[in-house]
Amino acid sequence: MIPAPYLLYLGHFQDPADIKTSRGLAVFRREDCIAEFRHDDCPLTLDLPRMTIAEAAAAGAKTLVLGIAAAGGRLNEALIADAAAAISAGMNVAAGLHHRLRDQPTLAAAAAASGVSLFDVRDPPADLPVGNGKRREGKRLLTVGTDCSTGKMFTTLALTTALRERGVNADFRATGQTGILIAGDGVPVDAVVADFIAGAIEMLSPARTDGGWDLIEGQGSLFHPSFAGVSTGLLHGAQPDALVLCHDPSRPHLRGLPHYPLPDVGRCIAENLRVAALTNPDVTMVGIALNTSKINEDEARRLCETTGAENGLPCTDPHRFGADAIIDRLLAAFDMVPVA
Amino acid sequence: MIPAPYLLYLGHFQDPADIKTSRGLAVFRREDCIAEFRHDDCPLTLDLPRMTIAEAAAAGAKTLVLGIAAAGGRLNEALIADAAAAISAGMNVAAGLHHRLRDQPTLAAAAAASGVSLFDVRDPPADLPVGNGKRREGKRLLTVGTDCSTGKMFTTLALTTALRERGVNADFRATGQTGILIAGDGVPVDAVVADFIAGAIEMLSPARTDGGWDLIEGQGSLFHPSFAGVSTGLLHGAQPDALVLCHDPSRPHLRGLPHYPLPDVGRCIAENLRVAALTNPDVTMVGIALNTSKINEDEARRLCETTGAENGLPCTDPHRFGADAIIDRLLAAFDMVPVA
Numbered sequence: 277m278i279p280a281p282y283l284l285y286l287g288h289f290q291d292p293a294d295i296k297t298s299r300g301l302a303v304f305r306r307e308d309c310i311a312e313f314r315h316d317d318c319p320l321t322l323d324l325p326r327m328t329i330a331e332a333a334a335a336g337a338k339t340l341v342l343g344i345a346a347a348g349g350r351l352n353e354a355l356i357a358d359a360a361a362a363i364s365a366g367m368n369v370a371a372g373l374h375h376r377l378r379d380q381p382t383l384a385a386a387a388a389a390s391g392v393s394l395f396d397v398r399d400p401p402a403d404l405p406v407g408n409g410k411r412r413e414g415k416r417l418l419t420v421g422t423d424c425s426t427g428k429m430f431t432t433l434a435l436t437t438a439l440r441e442r443g444v445n446a447d448f449r450a451t452g453q454t455g456i457l458i459a460g461d462g463v464p465v466d467a468v469v470a471d472f473i474a475g476a477i478e479m480l481s482p483a484r485t486d487g488g489w490d491l492i493e494g495q496g497s498l499f500h501p502s503f504a505g506v507s508t509g510l511l512h513g514a515q516p517d518a519l520v521l522c523h524d525p526s527r528p529h530l531r532g533l534p535h536y537p538l539p540d541v542g543r544c545i546a547e548n549l550r551v552a553a554l555t556n557p558d559v560t561m562v563g564i565a566l567n568t569s570k571i572n573e574d575e576a577r578r579l580c581e582t583t584g585a586e587n588g589l590p591c592t593d594p595h596r597f598g599a600d601a602i603i604d605r606l607l608a609a610f611d612m613v614p615v616a
Numbered sequence: 617m618i619p620a621p622y623l624l625y626l627g628h629f630q631d632p633a634d635i636k637t638s639r640g641l642a643v644f645r646r647e648d649c650i651a652e653f654r655h656d657d658c659p660l661t662l663d664l665p666r667m668t669i670a671e672a673a674a675a676g677a678k679t680l681v682l683g684i685a686a687a688g689g690r691l692n693e694a695l696i697a698d699a700a701a702a703i704s705a706g707m708n709v710a711a712g713l714h715h716r717l718r719d720q721p722t723l724a725a726a727a728a729a730s731g732v733s734l735f736d737v738r739d740p741p742a743d744l745p746v747g748n749g750k751r752r753e754g755k756r757l758l759t760v761g762t763d764c765s766t767g768k769m770f771t772t773l774a775l776t777t778a779l780r781e782r783g784v785n786a787d788f789r790a791t792g793q794t795g796i797l798i799a800g801d802g803v804p805v806d807a808v809v810a811d812f813i814a815g816a817i818e819m820l821s822p823a824r825t826d827g828g829w830d831l832i833e834g835q836g837s838l839f840h841p842s843f844a845g846v847s848t849g850l851l852h853g854a855q856p857d858a859l860v861l862c863h864d865p866s867r868p869h870l871r872g873l874p875h876y877p878l879p880d881v882g883r884c885i886a887e888n889l890r891v892a893a894l895t896n897p898d899v900t901m902v903g904i905a906l907n908t909s910k911i912n913e914d915e916a917r918r919l920c921e922t923t924g925a926e927n928g929l930p931c932t933d934p935h936r937f938g939a940d941a942i943i944d945r946l947l948a949a950f951d952m953v954p955v956a
Contacts, residue, residue: 374809374811406842406843407841407842407843408841408842408873409841409842409873409875409876410875465810466809466810466811467809467810467811468809468810469714469806469807469808469809469810470805470806470807470808470809470810470813470845470846470849471714471806471807471842471843471846473810473845473846474841474842474843474844474845475842498848499894501747501748501749501814501852501853501894501895502746502747502748502749502811502814502815502852503746503747503811503814504814504848504849504852504891504894505810505813505814505845505846505847505848505849505850505852506810506811506813506845506849507845508838508844508845508848508849509810509844509845509846509848510845512841512842512844512845513841533748533749535749535750536749551844554839554841554844555841
């Protein structure tokens with residue numbers, strides 16, 4: 277639906293967490309990504325060719341993807357200027373910000389004049405239902421986190437792939453801008469009107485009767501004072517049978533909030549189970565996914581072992597060590613026969 | 617801002633909880649209410665004169681208030697037909713539904729043709745901030761509930777009045793359509809985009825340094841699978857020093873969800889304290905407000921005594937027995953000298 281190939285935007289950003297949407301596309305839709313665009317002060321890279329907007333347009337890029345995920349999702353002047361340049365070069369622009377591209381007068385006028393399209397992937401569907409909390413058929417797994425941006429989307433995609441490799445029908449259900457761009461559809465749950473959070477997830481992951489699993493991408497954290505409302509509604513709407521906790525052990529405090537420490541992993545597991553039990557009393561935690569990208573491999577392996585042992589759960593970094601440890605527990609917990 | 621006097625709408629509704637906005641205006645802004653409008657199948661009344669739309673217009677009514685609160689807040693054909701009749705009679709129309717009056721083509725065209733105004737009080741402010749969870753000056757009380765529509769707004773208004781009578785500066789902070797219509801301003805928290813729930817409440821109740829209290833109207837319930845996300849964000853954004861739990865002991869199940877029993881009062885108190893402690897570890901529960909409107913007075917008095925004793929808290933029906941028992945506890949808990 278959004279014309280490829282893509283030019284991925286890094287801009288002036290400094291923190292890898294700020295460009296997670298661009299990185300998600302570079303990892304999971306790499307065949308559709310032609311280059312990355314960054315200014316000289318940007319220390320980040322996606323290991324794609326670096327191109328200017330003119331170079332990318334000449335190389336055939338059809339859409340500039342503003343794959344950034346700053347808190348609050350606002351457009352700033354640098355973003356607007358770079359997007360306007362892409363439009364002038366004949367490219368479409370896609371973004372998943374709360375501030376819609378089409379509501380920015382400069383960009384709306386430029387796109388109309390150039391005959392290109394603006395794609396706002398954070399537009400929620402119209403006519404969302406209020407959640408009803410009724411038990412529905414099918415199995416669902418939800419990723420939850422100690423914080424925002426701890427690897428929930430990556431883990432959910434990795435678990436979906438691993439489950440399919442074991443012969444189980446499995447579908448990824450996207451709830452954030454990056455997941456939606458990767459999957460091609462989904463519901464941007466943090467952008468729905470507050471009364472409809474749970475209902476939106478009930479709609480995203482309806483009853484299924486093929487014996488397969490929906491793997492739902494989590495958002496935020498019950499312990500994040502900005503976004504816990506979203507996480508709570510998501511837990512209730514997902515009605516998960518299984519949870520996987522995602523955690524970044526190298527983070528000094530909650531993302532964007534230096535005055536809030538990370539919650540303890542064990543406490544976070546207990547609280548997620550307690551909240552989820554409202555709509556599914558049988559919910560169970562099946563594993564912990566650590567994001568160890570800032571830790572050396574020996575230390576990462578030790579950390580997975582100790583964190584798993586402390587909490588009585590399989591613990592892995594799905595990116596580094598694969599997702600099999602969690603899949604084994606999931607299959608065992610639900611009496612599924614693993615395919616060798 | 618919304619021209620009075622008002623004609624209050626009851627329509628075809630059967631359940632008192634469905635017309636709580638009309639009733640709130642009839643109670644708290646009675647001097648501005650000229651009449652009620654209901655169809656023959658409506659068993660409810662606000663003890664105002666019953667008038668047709670033509671009669672109300674002739675009597676000087678300036679605005680029809682669609683004071684209904686059905687889950688999801690949708691317009692239906694009967695509502696649209698009655699609103700169109702009011703517009704034809706020269707009246708403005710006000711509502712607090714998720715479906716906006718101005719987005720309903722028939723009503724928008726009729727209002728434009730008649731030169732009257734449509735007021736959508738559930739429009740959230742533009743440019744809401746993301747919550748930051750930082751401790752701010754001032755004291756805040758939040759009402760919470762075992763369910764939706766348990767008397768949180770009434771209790772918050774009653775506590776505000778009672779606190780002022782003791783010589784304490786106190787302000788009501790409205791978070792729902794009824795409260796906003798009564799107070800003249802506020803933030804419709806269930807209508808904000810999910811990422812901004814906590815931030816909206818931080819904006820509604822900013823730092824105050826006069827030694828006074830903000831009394832914030834709660835919404836929903838942590839135990840309601842449709843709306844707990846809103847309640848969670850509200851708890852975190854309010855950063856309450858004091859909580860008051862509102863409960864309707866005659867309700868057989870959660871509102872709109874026959875498959876969900878009401879939570880136990882003690883468990884609901886514990887869970888609200890646990891969630892609120894994320895942004896204010898010193899939060900304390902200061903009382904229980906029962907809605908005993910469906911119970912005889914002797915039984916109601918006994919129920920307040922037993923519920924209070926079981927939970928170690930003052931318990932009253934503010935409508936029937938006043939709010940003093942809770943105010944006494946609040947003043948004692950915060951070392952305030954009560955004015956005799």
